[in-house]
Amino acid sequence: xxxxxxxxxxxxxxxxxxxxxxxxxxxxxxxxxxxxxxxxxxxxxxxxxxxxxxxxxxxxxxxxxxxxxxxxxxxxxxxxxxxxxxxxxxxxxxxxxxxxxxxxxxxxxxxxxxxxxxxxxxxxxxxxxxxxxxxxxxxxxxxxxxxxxxxxxxxxxxxxxxxxxxxxxxxxxxxxxxxxxxxxxxxxxxxxxxxxxxxxxxxxxxxxxxxxxxxxxxxxxxxxxxxxxxxxxxxxxxxxxxxxxxxxxxxxxxxxxxxxxxxxxxxxxxxxxxxxxxxxxxxxxxxxxxxxxxxxxxxxxxxxxxxxxxxxxxxxxxxxxxxxxxxxxxxx
Amino acid sequence: xxxxxxxxxxxxxxxxxxxxxxxxxxxxxxxxxxxxxxxxxxxxxxxxxxxxxxxxxxxxxxxxxxxxxxxxxxxxxxxxxxxxxxxxxxxxxxxxxxxxxxxxxxxxxxxxxxxxxxxxxxxxxxxxxxxxxxxxxxxxxxxxxxxxxxxxxxxxxxxxxxxxxxxxxxxxxxxxxxxxxxxxxxxxxxxxxxxxxxxxxxxxxxxxxxxxxxxxxxxxxxxxxxxxxxxxxxxxxxxxxxxxxxxxxxxxxxxxxxxxxxxxxxxxxxxxxxxxxxxxxxxxxxxxxxxxxxxxxxxxxxxxx
Ligand SMILES: Cc1ncc(C[n+]2csc(CCOP(=O)(O)OP(=O)(O)O)c2C)c(N)n1
Ligand SMILES: [Mg+2]
Numbered sequence: 001x002x003x004x005x006x007x008x009x010x011x012x013x014x015x016x017x018x019x020x021x022x023x024x025x026x027x028x029x030x031x032x033x034x035x036x037x038x039x040x041x042x043x044x045x046x047x048x049x050x051x052x053x054x055x056x057x058x059x060x061x062x063x064x065x066x067x068x069x070x071x072x073x074x075x076x077x078x079x080x081x082x083x084x085x086x087x088x089x090x091x092x093x094x095x096x097x098x099x100x101x102x103x104x105x106x107x108x109x110x111x112x113x114x115x116x117x118x119x120x121x122x123x124x125x126x127x128x129x130x131x132x133x134x135x136x137x138x139x140x141x142x143x144x145x146x147x148x149x150x151x152x153x154x155x156x157x158x159x160x161x162x163x164x165x166x167x168x169x170x171x172x173x174x175x176x177x178x179x180x181x182x183x184x185x186x187x188x189x190x191x192x193x194x195x196x197x198x199x200x201x202x203x204x205x206x207x208x209x210x211x212x213x214x215x216x217x218x219x220x221x222x223x224x225x226x227x228x229x230x231x232x233x234x235x236x237x238x239x240x241x242x243x244x245x246x247x248x249x250x251x252x253x254x255x256x257x258x259x260x261x262x263x264x265x266x267x268x269x270x271x272x273x274x275x276x277x278x279x280x281x282x283x284x285x286x287x288x289x290x291x292x293x294x295x296x297x298x299x300x301x302x303x304x305x306x307x308x309x310x311x312x313x314x315x316x317x318x319x320x321x322x323x324x325x326x327x328x329x330x331x332x
Numbered sequence: 333x334x335x336x337x338x339x340x341x342x343x344x345x346x347x348x349x350x351x352x353x354x355x356x357x358x359x360x361x362x363x364x365x366x367x368x369x370x371x372x373x374x375x376x377x378x379x380x381x382x383x384x385x386x387x388x389x390x391x392x393x394x395x396x397x398x399x400x401x402x403x404x405x406x407x408x409x410x411x412x413x414x415x416x417x418x419x420x421x422x423x424x425x426x427x428x429x430x431x432x433x434x435x436x437x438x439x440x441x442x443x444x445x446x447x448x449x450x451x452x453x454x455x456x457x458x459x460x461x462x463x464x465x466x467x468x469x470x471x472x473x474x475x476x477x478x479x480x481x482x483x484x485x486x487x488x489x490x491x492x493x494x495x496x497x498x499x500x501x502x503x504x505x506x507x508x509x510x511x512x513x514x515x516x517x518x519x520x521x522x523x524x525x526x527x528x529x530x531x532x533x534x535x536x537x538x539x540x541x542x543x544x545x546x547x548x549x550x551x552x553x554x555x556x557x558x559x560x561x562x563x564x565x566x567x568x569x570x571x572x573x574x575x576x577x578x579x580x581x582x583x584x585x586x587x588x589x590x591x592x593x594x595x596x597x598x599x600x601x602x603x604x605x606x607x608x609x610x611x612x613x614x615x616x617x618x619x620x621x622x623x624x625x626x627x628x629x630x631x632x633x634x635x636x637x
Contacts, residue, residue: 110447110523131452133417134445162381253616331602
């Protein structure tokens with residue numbers, strides 16, 4: 001089990017992507033000014049019910065998980081939601097189905113500063129959806145305590161930047177309690193939610209309304225390709241989409257700078273989806289085919305997740321690599 | 333900000349920091365608005381994560397005590413009743429009382445931390461009740477009474493110096509500044525009755541209370557009030573308009589101050605990466621050209637390096 005349950009049970013994942021990016025004819029020509037697609041106009045957003053229900057790994061809680069995985073999209077409803085509405089919807093499902101579930105954090109009762117808990121305290125009562133005093137270490141420790149008792153604790157840390165006071169609780173306690181107690185205790189019922197990365201425009205997608213999960217440790221190939229693997233996650237998924245677009249059809253101003261031969265390269269775009277455990281199989285399979293890997297992340301380069309991935313990939317794909325693994329990251 | 337204005341930091345510096353422009357001396361445009369700082373005014377640069385500077389203030393106080401020329405100085409540390417819930421609050425007061433350090437802790441209890449009322453912040457008697465637990469002199473004062481606050485701070489400072497130990501002061505107030513929302517993303521009427529805010533603004537407002545006191549002494553009148561308001565408003569608007577037009581710091585400043593001393597290779601290479609990109613796309617790519625124009629010297633500091 002993972003330290004904290006960053007999973008779909010309580011938090012439907014930020015909706016994402018489908019492999020229709022290439023095939024759809026809806027890719028619009030860039031406007032005269034040469035603007036490439038932004039998050040708001042992204043072609044990889046799941047804007048139809050069908051594409052949402054085809055999200056790889058999507059599993060509904062009321063389906064038999066031992067049965068074959070289904071790609072049948074019938075009989076399921078989706079609704080148009082942006083990210084915070086999807087997060088809110090997931091918590092509402094958790095609160096409905098699990099009597100032990102509680103949601104708490106700073107300013108959660110009035111709806112949260114990012115509006116993820118709008119209406120939940122009114123709907124489920126202040127005993128289950130409540131404000132905490134302003135202490136991140138307290139919030140994490142409290143959640144750990146509830147989870148140790150087998151309850152479902154869904155804690156909000158208002159901004160990722162403010163999670164550091166909670167690090168001792170998360171790193172020394174949550175991550176180690178199962179091991180140090182010889183498996184007697186665990187905090188599998190703990191979810192820590194926190195907004196990270198640069199704030200994008202509201203992404204609106206179709207999201208299933210039933211109780212569903214998405215797998216941890218499973219990447220998703222958004223755009224198949226054969227010449228280079230472009231690996232990323234979170235907000236930069238959309239920047240990468242923009243970059244691919246600019247490469248294949250550069251605006252007049254950039255035409256001179258993008259050699260003709262590069263415009264038709266087939267780049268495989270992969271959304272890593274979860275950082276730990278990370279999907280080493282999908283990534284190495286892809287890199288063995290393409291021979292090239294570029295990793296894009298917002299965090300700094302030194303000792304970033306990209307460093308971990310490149311070390312592993314160069315070990316596993318050494319003889320297939322045509323170029324060193326390249327990291328495009330935030331500056332330090 | 334009151335302390336800074338009192339120490340003649342000036343409205344221009346305030347505005348330049350808020351706009352993060354090339355004349356922002358507080359942090360070269362790297363921090364959010366209202367994160368002021370100025371060594372010349374003995375004001376440590378504000379940090380966003382709440383309460384982190386409470387234990388730092390204990391260290392500052394101790395250093396002052398050990399600096400011969402500064403032995404008549406104390407450290408003063410301001411925070412809200414919400415920040416006082418952080419572990420750092422307890423760590424800071426414990427250190428400043430035990431080591432001990434001449435640090436005056438000024439808690440402004442304005443009843444709210446964003447949307448969270450103080451009734452959900454603590455069950456005990458506010459912040460002041462904690463002082464005796466640390467064995468330090470503590471005072472609670474009507475934070476909307478300007479003269480009472482002044483008297484309490486003076487006495488707190490005197491005791492800090494006399495005992496060489498922390499003092500805790502809790503100023504009771506109510507969040508009502510201007511419109512009284514926490515920030516633009518906050519509609520405080522979602523959790524506070526409009527009439528409550530209006531009443532407080534009218535009746536228990538430190539500015540109007542002090543004005544009434546001055547008027548009752550015959551030192552102030554409506555005319556003087558109007559003149560002052562008009563003048564201050566004009567001063568603020570002048571500074572605002574001036575500041576708004578300035579460019580940002582040079583783009584190359586992005587890479588300075590990460591380390592003191594010799595710059596390691598990774599920073600050098602990352603600067604070169606940006607320079608290379610500017611060289612290639614800075615002129616031809618319109619969105620970059622527009623963006624570059626916002627920086628002092630439009631990226632030339634990097635290109636000509
Ligand atoms: C460690 C940390 N957690 C959360 C925040 C987000 N935040 C900014 S201001 C604020 C409320 C502060 O309330 P209070 O201390 O009472 O100060 P006031 O704004 O009332 O003066 C919060 C939660 C933060 N800046 N730092
Ligand atoms: Mg407050």
